[in-house]
Amino acid sequence: MDHATIYIILAGVFGLFMAWGIGANDVANAMGTAIGSKVLTIKQAVLIAAVFEFAGAFLAGGQVTSTIRKGIIDSTAVAQSPELLIYGMLAALMSAGIWLLVASHKGWPVSTTHTIVGAIVGFAMVGLGMDAVKWVKVGAIVASWVVSPLLSGTLAFFLFRSVQKLILTTDNPIESAKKYVPIYMFATGFMIAMVTMFKGLKHIGLELSTGQSYLIAIVIGLLVMGCGIYYISRIKIDPSDDKDFHFTNVEKIFSVLMVVTACAIAFAHGSNDVANAVGPMAAVISIASDGVVSQNSAMPAWILLIGGIGIVLGLAMYGRKVIETVGQKITELTPSRGFACQLAASTTVVIASGTGLPISTTHTLVGAVLGVGMARGIGALNLGVVGNIFMSWIITLPVGAALAIFFFYFFKGIFG
Amino acid sequence: MTSNYFAKIFSTSPFTAMQEHMIIVDECVHRLTPFFKAVLKQDQVKVKEVYKEISKLENRADALKKKLRLQMPKGLFMPVARRDLLELLLVQDKAANQAKDVSGLITGRKMIFPAAVADLLPDYVKRCEDACKQARKVINELDELVETGFAGKEVRLVASIIHELDAIEKDTDRMQIKIRATLMKIEKDLPPVDVMFYYKVIEGIGDVADIAQRIGSRVELLLAK
Numbered sequence: 001m002d003h004a005t006i007y008i009i010l011a012g013v014f015g016l017f018m019a020w021g022i023g024a025n026d027v028a029n030a031m032g033t034a035i036g037s038k039v040l041t042i043k044q045a046v047l048i049a050a051v052f053e054f055a056g057a058f059l060a061g062g063q064v065t066s067t068i069r070k071g072i073i074d075s076t077a078v079a080q081s082p083e084l085l086i087y088g089m090l091a092a093l094m095s096a097g098i099w100l101l102v103a104s105h106k107g108w109p110v111s112t113t114h115t116i117v118g119a120i121v122g123f124a125m126v127g128l129g130m131d132a133v134k135w136v137k138v139g140a141i142v143a144s145w146v147v148s149p150l151l152s153g154t155l156a157f158f159l160f161r162s163v164q165k166l167i168l169t170t171d172n173p174i175e176s177a178k179k180y181v182p183i184y185m186f187a188t189g190f191m192i193a194m195v196t197m198f199k200g201l202k203h204i205g206l207e208l209s210t211g212q213s214y215l216i217a218i219v220i221g222l223l224v225m226g227c228g229i230y231y232i233s234r235i236k237i238d239p240s241d242d243k244d245f246h247f248t249n250v251e252k253i254f255s256v257l258m259v260v261t262a263c264a265i266a267f268a269h270g271s272n273d274v275a276n277a278v279g280p281m282a283a284v285i286s287i288a289s290d291g292v293v294s295q296n297s298a299m300p301a302w303i304l305l306i307g308g309i310g311i312v313l314g315l316a317m318y319g320r321k322v323i324e325t326v327g328q329k330i331t332e333l334t335p336s337r338g339f340a341c342q343l344a345a346s347t348t349v350v351i352a353s354g355t356g357l358p359i360s361t362t363h364t365l366v367g368a369v370l371g372v373g374m375a376r377g378i379g380a381l382n383l384g385v386v387g388n389i390f391m392s393w394i395i396t397l398p399v400g401a402a403l404a405i406f407f408f409y410f411f412k413g414i415f416g
Numbered sequence: 417m418t419s420n421y422f423a424k425i426f427s428t429s430p431f432t433a434m435q436e437h438m439i440i441v442d443e444c445v446h447r448l449t450p451f452f453k454a455v456l457k458q459d460q461v462k463v464k465e466v467y468k469e470i471s472k473l474e475n476r477a478d479a480l481k482k483k484l485r486l487q488m489p490k491g492l493f494m495p496v497a498r499r500d501l502l503e504l505l506l507v508q509d510k511a512a513n514q515a516k517d518v519s520g521l522i523t524g525r526k527m528i529f530p531a532a533v534a535d536l537l538p539d540y541v542k543r544c545e546d547a548c549k550q551a552r553k554v555i556n557e558l559d560e561l562v563e564t565g566f567a568g569k570e571v572r573l574v575a576s577i578i579h580e581l582d583a584i585e586k587d588t589d590r591m592q593i594k595i596r597a598t599l600m601k602i603e604k605d606l607p608p609v610d611v612m613f614y615y616k617v618i619e620g621i622g623d624v625a626d627i628a629q630r631i632g633s634r635v636e637l638l639l640a641k
Contacts, residue, residue, distance in 0.1 A: 169567045378493075
C-alpha cells in the first residue's frame, strides 16, 4: 500500500471518529432542550437530529470545511512539501479526537471547534513556521468566538422580550400565542433557507439567483408556518390544565414552535461543528489524492457525506443516551424560552457557517441561554458553570496545539 | 462518559420550592383554628395534640428553608435578586414560627381565656389565618411571574392579590384593638400575670397577619424593576 492510500484511510477513519464523537456527545446540547421540555421523545429527537445534522453538514457545511482545510494555513508555505500538511492535519484530527475523548470522559466543557483550530494553528506554527499561519484569518476566527455568544445572547434577549410583549403579558396569552407563534415559525424556516442558499448550493448542482433564493426561502418559511398552524390547531386547549400553572396551554403551543427550532439548531450544528470536524480530513484527502496543495481544488461532496454518516452513527450508537441524560437535567427551560435560545443560536451559527467561520454551537447556545436569563426569563442559572465553559476554550487552545505538535512529529517520524 | 456540562448551567429553580415552603407554612398557621377551639373548650389533650401538629409543620418548613438556602448559592443568576428571595423565604418561615410560638405559650401555661375575650378570639384567629392564606396566594403566583418575566397582566394580578392582603391585615388590626379594649375593661378583676400573657397572645396572633402582610410587601419588592 502506498503512502497516499494510508493517509486517505487514516484521515477517513479519524474524520469519521470525530464526526461520530460529535454525534455521540455534542448533539445532546443542541437537542437536550427539546427533550427536557418534553416536546420531543428521545426517538423523535434522534431522528430529527439525524436528518437535519446530515442536511446541515451536506448543504451548508462547505464554507467552514474550506476554512479549516485551506483558510488557516497559507498553502504557498507548504507547496514544496505537501506531506507536511498531511502530517499536520492528521495530527490535528488525532489531538482533537484524544482531547475530546479525555474531556468528555472527565465531563469538561470543551468544544471540537476550538480544539481543531488550536491544533491546526499549533502544528503550523511549530512545524511550518510562523509565516505559514494566516494570522488575519485566525484573528477573525477568534473574534467570532467572542462575537457569536454575544450575538446569539442579544438575539435571544430580544426574541424573548418580543414573546413577553406579544404573548405572555397579554390579556389572552393563548389567543396571542396562536396568532404570533406561526410568525416565529416562518422566521425560522425563512432564515435557515435563506442563509443556506445565500452562500450557494453549487456543490449539489443548484445555482440560484438572489431573487430565486428569496422566493424559495419565503416558500419554505410559509410551508413551515402552514405545518405549524395545522399542528397548533390540533392542540387540545384544556382550561383545567391551567389551574396550577396558568401557562400550561400557552406552553403547549410553544412546544410546536420548539420542534421547528430544534430542526433549525440541528441543521446549524451540522453545518458548522460537523463541518469543522471533517475539515482536516478533507484537507488530507485532497492533498493525498492530487499530490499537490491547491488553494482552488473543490472539495468532493462525499467528504461532507462521511461527516454526516459519522454523526448519524454516533447518534444511533451513543447519542441517544446522552441526549436523554442532558434532557433530564434541562427541565427548567420551557418551550417559550427554549425556542428563543434555539432560534437565536441557530441563526448565529448558520450565519457563521455561511461566512465560513468555525464557531461552537454549544457556546453560542450558552450565550442565548444567558440572553433569555437577562430578560428575567429563567429561574436560576449557574454563572460558575458558564464561566467554566467560556474559560475552557482558552485552555483548549494550547492543549490542542501541544497535542497536535506532538503528533505532527510523530507522523513525520513514521512516514517521513 | 457524559459531557452534560451544558445541563449544569441550569440550576433547580428556587421558585417552585418557595411555593412548597409557603404551602407548609400556611398549613401550619391554619392549625390555629382547631388549636383555639380546643383551648376554648379547655380540652388539654386536644390542645397538646394540635400543638404537636403545629410544631411538626414548623419543623418541616424549617427543614425546607435550610434546603432552599443551600439551593441558592452565590453566583446564581436569577430573575430577581438573590438577597430579596432569601429575605422573602425568611419572612415566610417566620409566619410558621409565630404560629408555633403563640400556641406553645398557650400550651405551656395551660391558659384559659375569660369569656368576654374568648367570644372574640375565633373570628380574630380566622381573619389572621385568612391573611396567611392570601399570602400563600401571592406566593403561588411566583412561577407565573417567572413565566411572564415579571411583566404585564400577571404583575397587575399579583398587585391586586397583595392589595387584598393589605385589606385583610387592616381588618385584623381593627379586631385586635377591639379585643384589647374588651380585655382592658375586665383586666382589673383578673390575675395581673395572666392579663399580661393575654395581651401577649392577642398581639402574637395579630403578628401572624403582620408577617403575612410582610410577605406581600417582599413580593412587591420583587415586582419593582
